[in-house]
Amino acid sequence: MSTVFLALQTNEETRPIIEAILxxxxxxxxxxxxxMVKINADGRLVVRRQTxxxxxxxxxxxxxxxxxxxxxxxxxxxxxDEITLFWKA
Amino acid sequence: MDMTVAKKKLxxxxxxxxxxxxxxxxxxxxxxxxxxxxxxxxxxxxxDWDKWEDPFRLTMDAYWKYQAEKERKLYSxxxxxxxxxxxLNVTDARYLxxxxxxxxxxxxxxxxxxxxxxxxxxQFPGPGPRVAxxxxxxxxxxxxxxxxxxxxxxxxxxxxxxxxxxxxDRVWFLSVPKSFFDDAITAxxxxxxxxxxxxxxxxxxxxxxVPFVSGAAYNGDMAAMTFGFSAQSDEARxxxxxxxxxxxxxxxxxxxxxxxxRWIDKWTWxxxxxxxxVAMMMDYMLPKRTMSWKESWxxxxxxxxxxxxxxxxxxxxxxxxxxxxxxxxxxxxxxxxWSTFYNYAAAANFHTWMPDEDEMAWLSAKYPNSFDKLYxxxxxxxxxxxxxxxxxxxxTLPMLCQTCQIPMIFTEPGDPTKICYREVDYKGDKYxxxxxxxxxxxxxxxxxxxxxxxxxxxxxQGNCFPEGTDPTVExxxxxxxxxxxxxxxxxxxxxxxxxxxxxxxxxxxxxxATKNI
Numbered sequence: 001m002s003t004v005f006l007a008l009q010t011n012e013e014t015r016p017i018i019e020a021i022l023x024x025x026x027x028x029x030x031x032x033x034x035x036m037v038k039i040n041a042d043g044r045l046v047v048r049r050q051t052x053x054x055x056x057x058x059x060x061x062x063x064x065x066x067x068x069x070x071x072x073x074x075x076x077x078x079x080x081d082e083i084t085l086f087w088k089a
Numbered sequence: 090m091d092m093t094v095a096k097k098k099l100x101x102x103x104x105x106x107x108x109x110x111x112x113x114x115x116x117x118x119x120x121x122x123x124x125x126x127x128x129x130x131x132x133x134x135x136x137d138w139d140k141w142e143d144p145f146r147l148t149m150d151a152y153w154k155y156q157a158e159k160e161r162k163l164y165s166x167x168x169x170x171x172x173x174x175x176x177l178n179v180t181d182a183r184y185l186x187x188x189x190x191x192x193x194x195x196x197x198x199x200x201x202x203x204x205x206x207x208x209x210x211x212q213f214p215g216p217g218p219r220v221a222x223x224x225x226x227x228x229x230x231x232x233x234x235x236x237x238x239x240x241x242x243x244x245x246x247x248x249x250x251x252x253x254x255x256x257x258d259r260v261w262f263l264s265v266p267k268s269f270f271d272d273a274i275t276a277x278x279x280x281x282x283x284x285x286x287x288x289x290x291x292x293x294x295x296x297x298x299v300p301f302v303s304g305a306a307y308n309g310d311m312a313a314m315t316f317g318f319s320a321q322s323d324e325a326r327x328x329x330x331x332x333x334x335x336x337x338x339x340x341x342x343x344x345x346x347x348x349x350x351r352w353i354d355k356w357t358w359x360x361x362x363x364x365x366x367v368a369m370m371m372d373y374m375l376p377k378r379t380m381s382w383k384e385s386w387x388x389x390x391x392x393x394x395x396x397x398x399x400x401x402x403x404x405x406x407x408x409x410x411x412x413x414x415x416x417x418x419x420x421x422x423x424x425x426x427w428s429t430f431y432n433y434a435a436a437a438n439f440h441t442w443m444p445d446e447d448e449m450a451w452l453s454a455k456y457p458n459s460f461d462k463l464y465x466x467x468x469x470x471x472x473x474x475x476x477x478x479x480x481x482x483x484x485t486l487p488m489l490c491q492t493c494q495i496p497m498i499f500t501e502p503g504d505p506t507k508i509c510y511r512e513v514d515y516k517g518d519k520y521x522x523x524x525x526x527x528x529x530x531x532x533x534x535x536x537x538x539x540x541x542x543x544x545x546x547x548x549x550q551g552n553c554f555p556e557g558t559d560p561t562v563e564x565x566x567x568x569x570x571x572x573x574x575x576x577x578x579x580x581x582x583x584x585x586x587x588x589x590x591x592x593x594x595x596x597x598x599x600x601x602a603t604k605n606i
Contacts, residue, residue, distance in 0.1 A: 002396030004396075005393075009318055034306040035302075036303055067155055067158050067162070067322060070318065071321065071324060073393050074396075076332075078101065087396055087400045088400055
């Protein structure tokens with residue numbers, strides 16, 4: 001399966017999000033670059049609202065991620081509860 | 090930032106439906122073809138516009154909220170940068186030439202992208218792509234403005250940035266990025282979406298922004314880093330729009346597949362040629378390197394683009410053929426480009442230089458198959474000549490490729506010792522090309538590319554001198570006249586970094602910042 005990735009700015013807002021992604025995606029690998037964190041995963045990567053809320057202890061709207069996103073690869077689907085990146089082949 | 094999360098009355102999907110399709114209507118007293126006149130002539134067939142959906146499901150209300158947050162963050166960082174004399178914190182003054190190249194080469198393209206997406210959005214009958222294009226159009230003008238604001242802090246102290254837009258429309262090498270975007274916005278709305286939305290944003294943008302922004306971060310440039318990240322936060326959405334548009338067009342009708350494939354082939358190559366400037370920036374212009382051009386191409390194109398084209402194979406779309414030639418060029422591209430800019434330092438709006446010993450060692454390590462054999466000897470010769478007072482400035486104008494407008498500097502695929510020349514006779518004139526791919530693009534649309542404004546031809550025709558110049562007077566210096574036309578000051582904005590005012594001033598000011606004088 002091809003790699004999907006999501007790159008986020010390195011800052012206080014993204015720290016719990018990265019933690020949540022690593023919890024929810026066993027194949028996720030973190031690649032730390034200057035001022036940027038790239039998370040690679042095998043074929044599929046999910047960002048779950050509930051996990052982020054559990055870590056931060058506050059309500060979270062997944063659209064907030066718009067502020068800190070740098071780049072990504074894969075097809076995308078976003079709902080109230082999840083952002084999913086995936087390849088079909 | 091702890092944003093308050095209001096409990097929404099509608100879920101994301103419902104809200105998206107209400108705020109896009111729900112706001113659209115079917116015209117009753119005007120014909121669809123009169124309202125959307127450009128939608129059929131490219132041959133693309135669309136049967137159901139409602140099948141297009143933004144997977145982020147971003148609506149205008151949420152868009153404004155998050156964009157405002159991005160602007161607040163950006164401008165507070167810029168204030169801090171200025172208040173802290175941030176311009177003195179960059180690794181060394183050579184770095185500033187990256188900023189000059191970006192401001193005069195890329196920022197004006199952001200503005201053209203703003204116009205392009207406004208136009209494409211207006212032409213699409215579907216409310217989904219229309220709203221997404223509107224957002225991207227607003228993003229792009231924001232990028233142009235924030236880049237100009239951020240870089241204006243450098244313009245207070247350093248040379249070559251004072252009239253970047255004037256330069257963009259005139260300076261010889263800036264016609265490369267300019268003509269690329271002009272080519273895209275003068276195409277139909279579907280080709281525009283494939284060229285910029287897909288090929289540039291999805292396939293190639295990582296190669297432009299990620300190295301540039303992490304390069305800025307690595308080199309202590311807080312201003313470029315912060316506008317870069319702010320712009321990049323919009324790019325994820327642009328990439329998604331590009332990919333969704335491609336999938337949508339391909340799913341609508343099998344007749345669309347060959348048209349789209351041709352556009353992907355053309356625009357991947359066109360975009361790659363523009364990235365020549367980025368290749369040389371990464372390998373030569375960043376005093377502290379992030380990764381080599383070759384490594385960046387392997388990660389973001391070969392690996393990531395490979396995954397993308399594997400995914401698109403189910404529609405019958407193939408990896409563009411030019412990828413084979415690009416793979417052969419990756420050991421040579423940045424070196425051939427930097428050699429050219431070293432030659433033409435008298436006619437550019439930024440400074441060039443020869444890499445030092447450490448940098449040569451880095452280049453040898455990153456390019457073991459090419460650097461020591463082909464490029465190091467050339468550089469050592471130039472360096473020796475410069476030390477003897479013969480710094481080489483090439484004053485003969487180069488032949489340009491009619492399609493990409495880059496001087497004919499590239500070598501034959503597989504033979505890096507032989508310059509590649511291709512030509513076509515069309516209606517009694519001869520046209521020159523840097524490659525088979527640029528030649529093929531011309532042959533498919535000759536009537537478009539014969540109109541290209543070629544900087545070298547224009548100079549020889551006498552169109553690039555200030556008004557009232559008489560080129561027939563004795564002792565006429567054409568280069569001096571061209572620089573005046575560019576609004577560049579000889580000896581200040583151009584020539585080698587070693588003799589530049591930037592180098593002298595930076596050293597002096599940095600000294601003042603650390604001592605009590």
